[in-house]
Amino acid sequence: MTRTTLLDAAHEAAAASTATRVAVSTVIFSLRRSPDGRASVVLPLVTRTRDPHQGQWALPGGWLDITESLDAAAARTLAETTGLAPSYLEQLYAFGAVDRSPTRVISIVYWALVREDESRSASPDHDQENVAWFDASALPALAFDHNEIVEYALWRLRNKVGYSRVAHGLLADEFTLAELREVYEAILGRRLDPANFRRQVENAGNLVPTDSFRTGSHRPARLYRYNQDAELAERGPLTVRQ
Template sequence: MEKEFEKPSVTVDIVIFTVFEKELKVLLVKRNIEPFKGMWAIPGGFVRMNESLEDAAKRELSEETGVKDVYLEQLYTFGDIKRDPRGRVITVSYYALVKPEGIKLSASTDVSEAKWFSISKIPKLAFDHKKILEYALKRLKWKFEYSLTAFSLLPEKFTLGQIQNIYEIVFEKKFDKRNFAKKLKSLNILKTETIEKNVSFRPPQTYSLKKDIKEVIEIL
């Protein structure tokens, strides 16, 4: 570039969702440094020169949760002039869906603590992170309606009850069991697996997604 203009900084922020304890959870970090020191925030960080936006998001995600097998989607880019008191910072937001198993939360340098919050009990957030979270939640619901993204919150093999629970938690309402099963089956995306009797009660039929469908979700 011939001339050097003053440039904004660019960060990625990642709204990380999971579901456990019958609740939709978001990962927040407690800020260790100013501004907003001591306040909760959506995890994120500066984009390095040698990584794409998505790579930056994946790096942050892996640093925070240790998890790699996730659904990750770009949300929106927030660029108001005064959204960061330190100066001009543009943030490219992402949201991620991680399976609740095998997550290891780890704090990084800028952050003293990382914790899952129920979506119904979100504390006051730093920067414009409230707006970002609301946007993420809207997109999440929207996406669940017309895609199979929800399945990325479940293990390889799952039951109809599990996937219905996910939907009921995210949409905060009950669905009719029969209609739900009917619809899923009519989509022709399920492969029946062998039943395993592990816990108790009547053992449910387990399913997995057909191979080609799994690929669709990766791209989605």
């Protein structure tokens, strides 16, 4: 570690002794459709290959590299696990209770969304051996405090879907209103009135109707896309910019 500032030796020593190992983990949400067409929120977990908690499922993550930002570390570990680029990435919380791991570790946790279609496609250069996708509402016992972390991430996702447009991070570019509504229903865990849902999202002014229709069964549904202009205005000050 090369120092470039004027720190006296005593302070230097004190600072060095308080250095902490920092991990970055990510709760990655995607959508999976059951054969009956109902959608549910899923997330990837990895098996721990060493102690502590060897053999248990845990959130994907890794150590923070000294040369990379927190955001970059989250994106990197996410790519290593899933081979995907997230459609949405936001810091969740920094966990730092002393007893959350046998050795003192601070975890900066992010949460991310990846599109449904992408989460199925296998990418060549990422490790799929130890990765499996779980229904978010039926997780096994996870390593460390990861169960609580996922609960908090779900709480944040449910909250955010109510006042922002994050839902589109789980959909492809073009989508029908029924598909968008299914995302909301999967996240919120309850059915929404199609008529009222339509008006709400239309009045929000974020949807751009296209000239295409999704055909297949019954009456064709119009395809929409999101208005990219509205994107920036909505973001809070510190959202990760992709």
